[in-house]
Amino acid sequence: MVKFRIRRYNGKKSYWQTFEVPAKRGMTVLEALYYIKENYDSSLAFRASCRMGICGSCAMKINDRPRLACETQVLTLGNTVKVEPLDNFKVIKDLITEFDEFFEKHKAVKPYLIRKNDNYAEPKELLQTPKELNEYYLFTLCIKCGACYSVCPAAATLDEYLGPAAMTAAYRFCADSRDEGQRERYQIASSPSGVWRCHLAMECSEVCPKNVEPAKAVQLLRRKTAFSILKSLLGW
Amino acid sequence: MSVSGWFRFKGRSLFSWAFTFQRLTGVVLLIYLLAHLTYLSTLLDKTGLTYESMIAITVSRQFLVFDLLLVLCGVFHGVNGFRIILHEFGIAYENRKPLLAIFTIITVVVWLYASYIMYSLTGG
Ligand code: HEM
Ligand code: SF4
Ligand code: FES
Numbered sequence: 060m061v062k063f064r065i066r067r068y069n070g071k072k073s074y075w076q077t078f079e080v081p082a083k084r085g086m087t088v089l090e091a092l093y094y095i096k097e098n099y100d101s102s103l104a105f106r107a108s109c110r111m112g113i114c115g116s117c118a119m120k121i122n123d124r125p126r127l128a129c130e131t132q133v134l135t136l137g138n139t140v141k142v143e144p145l146d147n148f149k150v151i152k153d154l155i156t157e158f159d160e161f162f163e164k165h166k167a168v169k170p171y172l173i174r175k176n177d178n179y180a181e182p183k184e185l186l187q188t189p190k191e192l193n194e195y196y197l198f199t200l201c202i203k204c205g206a207c208y209s210v211c212p213a214a215a216t217l218d219e220y221l222g223p224a225a226m227t228a229a230y231r232f233c234a235d236s237r238d239e240g241q242r243e244r245y246q247i248a249s250s251p252s253g254v255w256r257c258h259l260a261m262e263c264s265e266v267c268p269k270n271v272e273p274a275k276a277v278q279l280l281r282r283k284t285a286f287s288i289l290k291s292l293l294g295w
Numbered sequence: 296m297s298v299s300g301w302f303r304f305k306g307r308s309l310f311s312w313a314f315t316f317q318r319l320t321g322v323v324l325l326i327y328l329l330a331h332l333t334y335l336s337t338l339l340d341k342t343g344l345t346y347e348s349m350i351a352i353t354v355s356r357q358f359l360v361f362d363l364l365l366v367l368c369g370v371f372h373g374v375n376g377f378r379i380i381l382h383e384f385g386i387a388y389e390n391r392k393p394l395l396a397i398f399t400i401i402t403v404v405v406w407l408y409a410s411y412i413m414y415s416l417t418g419g
Pocket of ligand 3: 107113114117130
């Protein structure tokens with residue numbers, strides 16, 4: 060039996076509740092949560108979808124670290140497992156946090172290819188060498204789980220801060236050889252809620268379940284943004 | 296949210312500690328610098344006696360421990376600051392863990408050396 064201490068919230072007050080789950084090899088924290096929901100308390104709320112580490116729905120704080128519940132083996136965690144909602148997000152109910160703002164920030168950096176003249180009547184193949192792909196490939200792996208945002212001290216102190224995930228998305232497109240929207244994105248990145256708010260605590264890279272290295276992306280975006288500002292100041 | 300966000304360590308890596316200490320030591324240095332400048336710029340005594348009497352306190356053996364702590368703040372802030380600047384230029388990002396260890400060792404070595412010299416200077 061493994062003890063699950065779960066931080067719950069019912070809209071008014073927040074409290075801890077403990078459940079005992081018969082854990083066996085191969086069981087994930089997400090499966091344990093389903094076990095609790097099906098056998099003890101059907102009101103337990105959490106978010107999950109793919110159960111295979113690809114949708115980014117199930118990030119939560121497990122034994123003090125943000126992790127994907129569906130990718131975390133119960134038996135690696137000891138006899139007691141502490142489960143809490145992510146930090147830096149508003150809690151809606153139990154382990155479910157408000158992600159609207161996080162997705163708004165993602166949208167704000169224009170995370171799509173911008174082309175100056177796209178001709179849909181005569182679509183053209185955009186070629187790319189493996190080297191060009193490698194410039195940004197790592198940063199495409201982000202699943203928008205919010206783990207990075209939840210540990211960021213800049214996001215903790217400034218609600219408007221775009222955060223590591225959104226800026227990783229911005230860099231991912233700026234570094235794409237097919238993209239022509241860099242200037243627009245650099246402007247967003249150099250706003251008061253952008254790259255200059257990062258103080259390189261680097262905790263985001265430590266917790267990212269996909270090893271995306273968001274802190275590195277923010278620094279690379281910062282460098283590009285700085286050069287772009289310099290260039291526009293010099294009128295190039 | 297508030298500045299308490301700077302002080303969350305549970306489940307965090309050493310990088311969060313380095314970040315918080317950079318902040319704290321930065322604030323300590325800032326307060327020290329302000330106090331230092333305020334003191335020096337308000338000295339009205341042209342004979343230099345007020346200055347001498349203050350210096351006499353600060354170089355005393357009893358005061359040494361505060362001096363050493365201030366130097367530790369300064370050395371940590373400078374050395375760790377250099378590490379941050381390297382990474383901010385995108386340099387050696389993949390080696391951040393060994394680098395943190397190396398820079399911490401440099402901090403301790405420089406501080407111990409400075410402590411030894413200061414201890415000798417106070418007549419040790
Ligand atoms: C060797 C010289 C120095 C270096 C290399 C250095 C480097 C740095 C770096 C890299 C940061 C982190 C910035 C960030 O969080 O993004 C920082 C923060 C800070 N430094 Fe220094 N610093 C130096 C000297 C000083 C001095 C002399 C003072 C005091 C007057 C000072 C006060 C501060 C303060 C208050 C902060 C916190 C603000 C912040 O985190 O943004 N620093 N320093
Ligand atoms: S960068 Fe990593 S931690 Fe952040 S949202 Fe993307 S996958 Fe999650
Ligand atoms: S349920 Fe999709 S990532 Fe865990």
